[in-house]
Amino acid sequence: MTKEEIINRFKGKFGSDIEVVENNQPEPYLYISAARYQELCEFAKNDPQLDFDFLFQLAGVHYPDSRFEVVLCLSSHRKIHKAVIKVKLDKDNPATVSVSDFWATSAWFEREAMELFGIKFANHPDPRPLLLYEDWDYGYPMRKGWTGPDFIPMPEK
Amino acid sequence: MMETLKEHLREEEFLINMGPQHPSTHGVLRLVLRMEGEFIRELTPHVGYLHRSIEKIAENRTYNQFMPYTDRIDYCASMPSNLAWAVAVEKLGGIEVPERAEYLRVIMVELNRIASHLIWLGTMSLDLGAVTPFLYAFREREWVLDLFEMTCGQRLTYHYIRIGGVSRDIPPEFEKSCREFIKDFRHKVDDYEAILTENPIFLGRTKGIGILPLDLAENLGASGPTIRGSNYAWDIRKAEPYSIYNRINFDIPTGKNGDVWDRYMVRIQEFRQSCRIIEQALDGLPQSDTVRSKLPAVLRLPAGEVFSRIEAPRGEMGYYIVSDGEKKPYRVKIRTASYGNLQCLAPMAIGLKIADLVAIFGSIDVILPEVDR
Numbered sequence: 208m209t210k211e212e213i214i215n216r217f218k219g220k221f222g223s224d225i226e227v228v229e230n231n232q233p234e235p236y237l238y239i240s241a242a243r244y245q246e247l248c249e250f251a252k253n254d255p256q257l258d259f260d261f262l263f264q265l266a267g268v269h270y271p272d273s274r275f276e277v278v279l280c281l282s283s284h285r286k287i288h289k290a291v292i293k294v295k296l297d298k299d300n301p302a303t304v305s306v307s308d309f310w311a312t313s314a315w316f317e318r319e320a321m322e323l324f325g326i327k328f329a330n331h332p333d334p335r336p337l338l339l340y341e342d343w344d345y346g347y348p349m350r351k352g353w354t355g356p357d358f359i360p361m362p363e364k
Numbered sequence: 365m366m367e368t369l370k371e372h373l374r375e376e377e378f379l380i381n382m383g384p385q386h387p388s389t390h391g392v393l394r395l396v397l398r399m400e401g402e403f404i405r406e407l408t409p410h411v412g413y414l415h416r417s418i419e420k421i422a423e424n425r426t427y428n429q430f431m432p433y434t435d436r437i438d439y440c441a442s443m444p445s446n447l448a449w450a451v452a453v454e455k456l457g458g459i460e461v462p463e464r465a466e467y468l469r470v471i472m473v474e475l476n477r478i479a480s481h482l483i484w485l486g487t488m489s490l491d492l493g494a495v496t497p498f499l500y501a502f503r504e505r506e507w508v509l510d511l512f513e514m515t516c517g518q519r520l521t522y523h524y525i526r527i528g529g530v531s532r533d534i535p536p537e538f539e540k541s542c543r544e545f546i547k548d549f550r551h552k553v554d555d556y557e558a559i560l561t562e563n564p565i566f567l568g569r570t571k572g573i574g575i576l577p578l579d580l581a582e583n584l585g586a587s588g589p590t591i592r593g594s595n596y597a598w599d600i601r602k603a604e605p606y607s608i609y610n611r612i613n614f615d616i617p618t619g620k621n622g623d624v625w626d627r628y629m630v631r632i633q634e635f636r637q638s639c640r641i642i643e644q645a646l647d648g649l650p651q652s653d654t655v656r657s658k659l660p661a662v663l664r665l666p667a668g669e670v671f672s673r674i675e676a677p678r679g680e681m682g683y684y685i686v687s688d689g690e691k692k693p694y695r696v697k698i699r700t701a702s703y704g705n706l707q708c709l710a711p712m713a714i715g716l717k718i719a720d721l722v723a724i725f726g727s728i729d730v731i732l733p734e735v736d737r
Contacts, residue, residue: 228669230668230669232455232668232670232671234671236669260582261582261585262585263585263671263673263680263682263699264682264684264697264699266684266695266697268686268694268695269695278684278697280671280682280684280699284582284596284598284603287603287604289604289671291669291671291684310583310585311583311584311585311707312583312584312585312704312707314707315703315707336412337411337412338411338412338415338736338737339412339415340412348417348420349417349419349420360424361424
């Protein structure tokens with residue numbers, strides 16, 4: 208499907224809950240409202256026209272002034288198209304739901320976002336930390352402005 | 365008699381800790397295995413021993429400064445890691461690459477694919493008790509490294525592919541040596557096959573072991589030879605051609621059952637396909653004075669975001685970059701092939717023995733710095 212067809216397919220189902228990011232990239236970049244995030248993932252996975260069978264990656268992004276974001280890069284092996292789905296989360300208490308029911312690979316990505324960004328994923332099958340060591344107690348290192356005990360920021364020239 | 369024996373047999377399950385320093389985990393992976401006698405009942409991978417937070421480092425470096433760090437994400441295949449970053453930045457910035465540089469990139473990436481697969485062949489056969497292929501594989505890899513050394517002066521972390529091209533042109537003697545290597549290497553692949561492909565011990569250790577069904581592979585994020593072994597011809601080089609792959613003829617080798625043997629055969633055939641690609645790229649190599657487009661010393665990308673991926677030796681590798689128009693990226697997410705492939709280990713190994721786990725782990729060719737980043 209082309210970029211426009213994918214956008215229209217999502218818009219036909221979710222209407223005003225979809226917000227399209229304007230850019231000149233060949234694949235669509237969409238915001239979905241947090242309330243219908245899980246529903247959209249289910250639709251993206253199971254809809255025969257979209258058929259997003261492969262979750263390429265799931266990333267957290269931190270905008271300290273306004274929000275957290277969870278970004279999903281989806282791809283379809285059979286239809287050979289891609290889409291980027293984004294969801295805005297609360298800046299003080301970022302929480303959303305796990306999508307590991309639809310793509311099992313998201314479990315590790317979500318564990319990573321959980322420990323590095325402090326984003327909570329409800330219904331996660333295995334919410335242990337993934338990369339940091341067991342006694343880690345210095346907050347969420349990938350957040351903007353994070354400092355730790357041995358952290359020396361780069362000097363600005 | 366049997367009754368008395370059974371009374372003295374202990375049947376409870378027990379835990380085994382495998383790694384992080386274990387010869388067959390190829391790096392620092394820790395596996396906690398719940399065993400019932402010889403059989404694995406539960407497998408939990410613990411990763412993160414090589415976590416360097418490269419994503420955080422990326423936020424504190426300019427786009428060009430981050431390029432050497434990409435070498436360290438997958439040090440067995442630095443060229444594809446470089447290329448993935450270059451392709452992503454060029455896609456967001458709309459940067460043109462000279463045609464000669466595109467051909468050089470393809471030559472280097474495919475040579476690196478051969479070198480990376482040679483490490484896999486050597487270490488996997490070593491894990492299965494065959495020492496000779498290891499010695500052969502590293503002998504051939506030496507030649508590839510010599511080619512890289514004559515091109516960019518490095519043997520492991522190349523930093524050769526740059527944003528907007530490559531760092532320098534190949535020396536005049538490169539093409540002759542590279543063609544000789546390809547000619548020689550085709551026979552060497554036949555030699556490997558003579559040692560392993562028809563070896564009854566190797567067949568017994570690999571056939572029907574560690575079967576990965578296609579739907580599970582997709583769901584768990586497997587890519588590269590791991591998903592191709594499960595009988596699905598998926599290759600980014602064909603599906604979404606980047607660089608000049610759309611001008612090159614090559615086939616996508618696939619397996620049938622998705623077992624260790626199929627993944628082995630896929631990689632062996634990829635040796636031959638890479639040889640074909642390099643030959644075509646050498647034949648088509650255009651003459652040009654420049655191999656790197658002129659860019660400002662401090663590169664600023666337009667505000668926005670990009671998601672791009674390439675086919676690295678282990679599978680799909682890609683970056684998601686958020687730019688706010690400054691000279692440093694706002695956020696970089698690195699997605700590597702081994703991250704998905706390692707998640708397939710547990711479903712494949714459960715119900716089998718530890719010796720089979722070693723074979724399965726060898727066959728998915730995981731490299732840990734890529735998982736931990």
